[in-house]
Amino acid sequence: MSEPGTPLQPRRTGLSRSRKRQISRGVQYAVFAAVVIALAVTADWGRLKNQFFQWDLVKQMFPDVITLALKNTVLYTTFGFVVGLVLGIVLALMRLSSVGPYRWVAGVYIEIFRGLPALLIFIFVGVAVPLAFPGTEIPGGTYGKVAIALGTVGAAYMAETFRAGIQAVPKGQMEAARSLGFSHARAMVSIVVPQAFRIIVPPLTNELVTLFKDSSLVLFLGVTLEERELSKYGRDLASETANSTPILVAGLCYLLVTIPLGFLARRLEDKRKGADK
Amino acid sequence: MSTPEIRVRDLHKSFGDNQVLKGIDLEIGQGEVVCVIGPSGSGKSTLLRCVNLLEEPTGGQVFVGGTEVTDPDVDIDAVRRRIGMVFQQFNLFPHLSVTGNLTLPQRRVLRRDKAEAARVAAENLARVGLADKADAFPASLSGGQQQRVAIARALAMGPDVMLFDEPTSALDPELVGDVLAVMRMLADEGMTMMVVTHEMTFAREVADRVVFMDGGVIVEDGTPAQVIGNPSHERTRHFLSRLLDPAMADVEEETPGAEDARE
Numbered sequence: 001m002s003e004p005g006t007p008l009q010p011r012r013t014g015l016s017r018s019r020k021r022q023i024s025r026g027v028q029y030a031v032f033a034a035v036v037i038a039l040a041v042t043a044d045w046g047r048l049k050n051q052f053f054q055w056d057l058v059k060q061m062f063p064d065v066i067t068l069a070l071k072n073t074v075l076y077t078t079f080g081f082v083v084g085l086v087l088g089i090v091l092a093l094m095r096l097s098s099v100g101p102y103r104w105v106a107g108v109y110i111e112i113f114r115g116l117p118a119l120l121i122f123i124f125v126g127v128a129v130p131l132a133f134p135g136t137e138i139p140g141g142t143y144g145k146v147a148i149a150l151g152t153v154g155a156a157y158m159a160e161t162f163r164a165g166i167q168a169v170p171k172g173q174m175e176a177a178r179s180l181g182f183s184h185a186r187a188m189v190s191i192v193v194p195q196a197f198r199i200i201v202p203p204l205t206n207e208l209v210t211l212f213k214d215s216s217l218v219l220f221l222g223v224t225l226e227e228r229e230l231s232k233y234g235r236d237l238a239s240e241t242a243n244s245t246p247i248l249v250a251g252l253c254y255l256l257v258t259i260p261l262g263f264l265a266r267r268l269e270d271k272r273k274g275a276d277k
Numbered sequence: 278m279s280t281p282e283i284r285v286r287d288l289h290k291s292f293g294d295n296q297v298l299k300g301i302d303l304e305i306g307q308g309e310v311v312c313v314i315g316p317s318g319s320g321k322s323t324l325l326r327c328v329n330l331l332e333e334p335t336g337g338q339v340f341v342g343g344t345e346v347t348d349p350d351v352d353i354d355a356v357r358r359r360i361g362m363v364f365q366q367f368n369l370f371p372h373l374s375v376t377g378n379l380t381l382p383q384r385r386v387l388r389r390d391k392a393e394a395a396r397v398a399a400e401n402l403a404r405v406g407l408a409d410k411a412d413a414f415p416a417s418l419s420g421g422q423q424q425r426v427a428i429a430r431a432l433a434m435g436p437d438v439m440l441f442d443e444p445t446s447a448l449d450p451e452l453v454g455d456v457l458a459v460m461r462m463l464a465d466e467g468m469t470m471m472v473v474t475h476e477m478t479f480a481r482e483v484a485d486r487v488v489f490m491d492g493g494v495i496v497e498d499g500t501p502a503q504v505i506g507n508p509s510h511e512r513t514r515h516f517l518s519r520l521l522d523p524a525m526a527d528v529e530e531e532t533p534g535a536e537d538a539r540e
Contacts (some may be wrong), residue, residue: 125434175331176368176427180434181358190385194372
């Protein structure tokens, strides 16, 4: 069949495999270089520097951007995360319950709050609730409102993370525990949940990053000077000085936290995958 | 013989339309070792799992040590404390050390204090020859070692009966011997054992009785010499010939519904 000269032998095209790869690489580098050069030539560097890198403005922002703005961002995120965590666990357990109405309520909650923009929840908590129920005071002032707004949104996502984590623990673990005489609840607490927890730490870290960014929506609650977080602080200063530098600094402050957290989440995930082997 | 340790009466089990057990009657006396053999999908694992109610039977009764396991009002957790179970996939708790695997159930279920649980754990690890692995984690152990830990974990609860669900099927061939040695030791000590297995040598040498199941019914039940040595049913002969000399088996038509009921 495959003797030389038979019609089945593949026809030789003009280019070898390595030559083709070389050409493809060359084209990609050329396009990249062309775009970089075009940007460098067309950009108005003087104006960009003026708008984004006003060094004395940067200096003026310290230490407030850290001691006030970043601190508040971290506080809002922490409160929201704690509320979301507690509510999320409750929702996940309801979702896995054998009682129909629990499952149903949790399912509806999760669908609704995952389907709504976080901004809408903030407006709801900040504007609609005080209007609808005049005189009601959410405990903790702005901190309480943010905790509720971030928590209700975060809980919907975290509930799904918890549920997936619990269901990712092999069925044999529950069977082994039950056959040793554990009750269902005790097996859940002693055997399944500790293993689920390891599974969900990476996605939970990602959820923390999301909440950290979403805390910027406090902007829409109307806060006092002392309650400003990174976005509000950066925006106020930017309009005050008619310069974009504060926005850039605020952005860098976010990255200061989100990039290490994202890195940590990936490390934990790799570690877990390694441990499974 | 006194009252049987395990008594199964007219047991039925269906998964949806799939009838896996079609009326099983079986008695296992105290200290008896019974091996259950049969082709995959014959319902032997399901039968074993019905004994400690990991599977809920569709009909019939199961008694263990005089208590009706299938009674809806029975405290199933209390019954299960007297029944040790060993799984094909070991099912050790991966987040706990070997000692943790043995002590946590004792402390949570039997409410033993820390020192007592640790003593019983060490004792049982020594019994299965793994005293030196007390602080290891399951992931660092070989399959054979994991299975011996799983046996020790069940023994630490002080069971009257031990159930084995294909305990050596997931093991590399060279590790099977260690696990079988532990099981043989238990049998010699007089433990009541029900073993679902494909290890014919073990069945022949250790079992008091061999039960051959096929298609959800017990086809043959007798001494190893009868069932394995001189089977009276064609189905048993056919199964044994394929198992003992798989290289000589003929190509067969697939029978629908013969695939394993679980998984």
